Amino acid sequence: MNLQIEQMNVEDLLKISQILYSDFDNFWTVETFKQELENPNTYYVVAKIDSEIVGFGGIYQILTEMQLNYIVTKKEKRNLGIASQILDNLISFANNKNIEYITLEVNEKNTNAIKLYEKFGFKQIGLRKKYYNNIDNAILMQKNI
Ligand SMILES: CC(C)(COP(=O)(O)OP(=O)(O)OC[C@H]1O[C@@H](n2cnc3c(N)ncnc32)[C@H](O)[C@@H]1OP(=O)(O)O)[C@@H](O)C(=O)NCCC(=O)NCCS
Structure with missing residues (x-):
């Protein structure tokens, strides 16, 4: 499985906007999600297999704490290790910042x-x-951390 983890941008969000609820159990509106992505205190990543978005997750930083906001894998791709790779990336990001702990x-x-x-x-x-x-x-x- 050629899985890549990249920082998520608004273009990624628009690509999955039609399937946010059906395939990703998402509860935010696209507009709320867009504001999340544009918030300088957040960091979101997408997991891609080739160019297909198969998961995403993000954190919110408050001083030395990071909150895990959301992590999800596309329904048909669960239990293949995708969320593990997303979480690993988010934890590495926290490791490189002045973060003491991650909560959720x-x-x-x-x-x-x-x-x-x-x-x-x-x-x-x-x-x-x-x-x-x-x-x-x-x-x-x-x-x-
Ligand atoms: C929770 C969720 C993100 C896991 O995603 P995933 O890509 O399937 O997770 P992984 O394949 O990386 O599995 C990670 C670990 O989770 C556990 N796990 C995941 N799916 C499991 C299943 N169906 N049965 C038992 N354990 C499971 C295992 O411990 C697994 O580790 P292991 O394979 O080394 O034993 C996914 O089920 C999901 O998107 N759920 C809906 C959204 C959600 O509830 N998000 C979390 C709250 S914000």
Whole structure:
């Protein structure tokens, strides 16, 4: 698999705008996502196989903390190691900045994502009860850099 990770730009977003909801479980509007990409405190990457976008992920920097905003793999390409490569790139980016830790929150029912994060050394540091739709709990996780 010839997978490449590149910094994401607005052109990439426009290429997948029609399939954001169906193929990437995305919940942002294209306009909100565009503002995210243009925010100087964010860093987003796309994973491409040849020229096909098969995943993306991004982080938001606040002083010495980075928050993992989102990471997703295209539905038909899951469990092939794509999110692992995206996360590896985001962690390398944090390593090259003055970052002390990366935090994230994840639905406690999202076991695939939790396994991915644990594989990269994230540890549970807290729980937000009924955080999602006033039903599901959110697990807070952190990785020290
Ligand atoms: C979570 C998600 C990003 C994983 O993407 P992926 O490309 O399939 O992940 P990888 O192939 O790199 O797998 C990474 C690890 O996750 C775990 N994992 C992923 N899919 C799994 C599955 N179907 N069953 C069991 N474990 C799984 C494994 O631990 C795996 O590591 P391993 O293969 O070395 O054992 C993907 O399922 C997804 O896009 N989900 C919807 C969006 C989402 O929930 N994002 C996270 C919250 S923001």
